[in-house]
Amino acid sequence: MLRLESLELTDFGPYRGTQKFTFADKPGVELLWGENGRGKTTLLNALRYALFGVVLGRGSLSIDLVTVGNSEAPENAGARGFKTVLAFRYNGHRYKLTRAFKPYDPTRAAISRADFREQLSLLRDGDVLGPEERDRELARLLPKQIGRFFLFDAELLQEYEQLLNAGSEVGERLKDAIERILGVPVLTQARAGVAALLKSARADQAKAAQRDKSTRDLGNSLQLATESADQLRENVRDLTGKVDELTGSVADLEKQLASVTRLRERLGKRNAKREEVERLRQRHDDLLTDLKALSGSAWRAVLEPAAQKMLAQLDEEIDDVTKRRNDAVVAHAATARLAELIAGGQCPTCGQVTDPLQPQATPPGELPVDDPAALDTQLITLRNRQRALRRLKGDASLIARLESEAEQTLVDLSDAEQQLKDLEAQLKDDPGSEAALLDLLDRHANTRVSLGNTKALLAQERRELASKEAAVAKLSDRLAKAGNNETGPQDRKVALLTSLHELLDAAVADFRERLRERIEEDATAVFRVLSAEPDYDRLRINESYGLTILHKDGRPVVNRSSGYEHVVALSLIAALQRCSPMSGPIITDSPFGRLDRKHKRHVLRALPQLTDQVLLLVHDDELDRSVALDELAHSLVAEHHLYRRSARHTEIERGAPA
Incomplete structure (x- = not known):
């Protein structure tokens, strides 16, 4: 059994820098808690990339690796490289698988796949394997086609329903993957090998017969028939490849069509971002126009610091002159009253007669006070200077404010344009408009017609x-x-190989039938543990390994719920783990989203029996931690959680979230 030990990530998605996820070293279930958007699906994709070199998005569509690297990493300023290092054990050997996606030149912007190179290395027990041995070992340990049985999310679980739909392209590919994990290709390849030997033996038989006059005609006929069969066999091989290619194309197109529901949101964001970009461009142009109009007085900005200092001094001087002017007005009024009192001998206020005053040392008209009129003139001059300096300062401040706003608007515009570019890149391969959607539907229909025609031609060639x-x-x-x-020796060889081929043909059919019986039995056993409906009795398997729920009255349950689709899919995966010579861990992202509380408990209870190593990527709204602790009990061997540093920076931490 393949057992994961650790996964080291460097700048993969939100996992900035180098971080390490260490798996528990004993059998059981591990929980990784994380809010939406923290990186649970990205961690699943990191494992998928480490093993198979691919990253999947919604609809199982491949994600462009150029977009995967962490955009906050300082070394990714021009390019977005990343790396994974996966350590695991298999059949007594220790492996370290390193896969990296690096820019050729990290100092410049890398915008396409051509700007990057991929690096792959595999160590077995500390020894580096050569490229050919490495590829053979990886294909033997965990072929890409069967990765879906170990790494999956709720969306992949939903696809198992296609096994019940005759002619479904997704179902056909699933069937092939199931037979691969069950080891059927070992027998079919052996049968193909014997068929090749039998073909060669009959060719030798024909040549031997042609050397004898009595059998020459038969030998010639056998040679011609063999050559004709070889041509038909080549046609079948070519058409089979074409069917596989078209089947993949149809499946990809169907996944794209299934993703249309999310495109409205993406299109809405894209259109809103386009409007924002246009608004920011217009605002930036308006600001530049205003600045151009003020460019004739741009020199004022240079004088602004000196003007500010002069204004402060001028304000103090105006305050001082104003105070002196007010004091002068008061003093002149008092002097006038005093002069009137001296001259008239009568108080101007109460009218009483006063005694004549003694002569003053300084006559009232000669008191040393400022002249208010002179101070008023001085104030007018100072205030005119103040207004001029304030206009100078105001123009400089306006220019500075406009320049600052223009710079910020340009930054916002650059950010919005990049976001728009990212959104348009996401929509590039999607039906992002009505025309594109119609084109996608047209391509899907045409490809299905081509597939149907090719299948019909293949069936005809196979009959021939x-x-x-x-x-x-x-x-x-x-x-x-x-x-x-x-011909005697060749006759005996042909007879022996014919018998062996017939034996292997029967063995393949018998092996498939036995596998289906065992899978049906094991899946039913798991289903009875998972199901909360007592009237659902068992599962019935079809030729494609699709499972139907049977009611206790023997009739099939039609139109089953999405939640039960997941229950049936989990039952099949559990049966495949038990029946397959290839067993490994189960890493699943948000598997409880469509299950009610009772079924969640049943699934948790059954998980430890599925395989020795299970990692659940969940959030607390999906799974109550107290329920998990209660149902898993001693089978829970470790907990981890994802900690948010920023929107683009997540860290993996040991233990449950606080």
């Missing part, structure tokens, strides 16, 4: 091939019965 192979076998039997010294 079967007929020609029957003719070849009949001619070969006639030669064996005619017998001569030339």
Whole structure:
């Protein structure tokens, strides 16, 4: 069994810098808690990338690796490289698998796949494996086609329903993957090998027969029939490849069509971002126009610091002169009253007669006070200077404010343009408009027609091939019965290989039937643990390994809920783990989203029996921690959580969240 030990990530998605996730070293279930957007799906993708070199988005569509690197990492200022290092054990050996996606030149912007190189290395027990041995070992340990049975999310679970739909392209690919994990290709490849040997033996039989006059005609007929069969076999091989290619294309197109529901949101964001970009461009142009109009007085900005200092001094001087002017007015009024009192001998206020005053040392008209009129003139001059300096300062401040706003608007515009570029990149391969959607539908329909026509042609070629192979076998039997010294050894070889091929043909059919019976039995056992409906009795399997729920009255349950689709899918995955020679960990992202509380408990209870290593990526709204602790009990071997540093920086921490 393959067992994961640790995953080291460097600048992968939100996992900035180098971080390490260490798996528990004993059998059981681990929980990784994280809010939406923190990086649970990215961690699943990091494992997928480490093993298979791919990253999947919604609809199982591949994500461009150029967009995966952490954008906050300082070394990714021009390019977004990343790396994973996966340590694991398998059959007594320790492996370290390193996969990196690096820019050729990290100092400049890297915007396409051509700007990057991928690096891959595999160590087994500390020894580096060469490229060919490395690739063979990885294909043997965990082939890419069966990765979906170990790394999956709720969306992938939903696809298992396609196994019940005859002719479904997704279902056909799933069936092939299931047979691969069950080891069926071992027998089918052996059968193909024997068929190749039998073909070669019959060719030798024909040549031997041509050397004898009595069997020459039969030998010629066998050679012609064999050559015709070879041509038909080549046609079947080419058409099979074409069917596989078209099947993949249809599946990809169907996934794109399934993703249309999210495109409205993306299109809305894209259109809103376009409006924002246009608004910011217009605002930036308006600010530049205003600045251009003020450019003739731009020199004022240079004088602004000196003007500010002069204004402060001028304000103090105006305050001083104003005070002196007010004091002067008061003093002059008092002097006038005093002069009136001296001259008239009568108080100007109360009218009483006063005694004549003694002469003053300084006559009242000669008191040393400022002249208010002179001070008023001085104030007018000072205030005119003040207004001029304030206009100078105001123009400079306006220019500075406009320049600052223009700079900030340009920054905002650059950010908005980059966001728009990212949104448009996301929509590049999606039906981002009505025309694109119609084009996608048209391509899907045309590809399905091409696939149907190719399948029909393949079926016809296979019928002709079967007929020609029957003719070849009949001619070969006639030669064996005619017998001569030339063909005797080849006749016996053909007879032996024919028997062996028939034996393997029967073995493949019997093996498949036994596998289906066992999977049906094991999946039913798991389903009974997971299901909360007592009237659901068992599961029934079809030729494609699709599972149908049977009611206790024996009738199939039709139109089952999305929650039960997940329950059935988990039952199938558990059965495959038990029946497959390839067993490994189960890493699943948000598997409880469509399950009610009772079914969540049942799934938690059954998880430890599925495989020895299980990692659940969940959030607290999806799974109550107290329920998890209660149901998993001693089977819970570790907890981890994702800690937010920023929107683009997540850290993996040991233990449950606070």
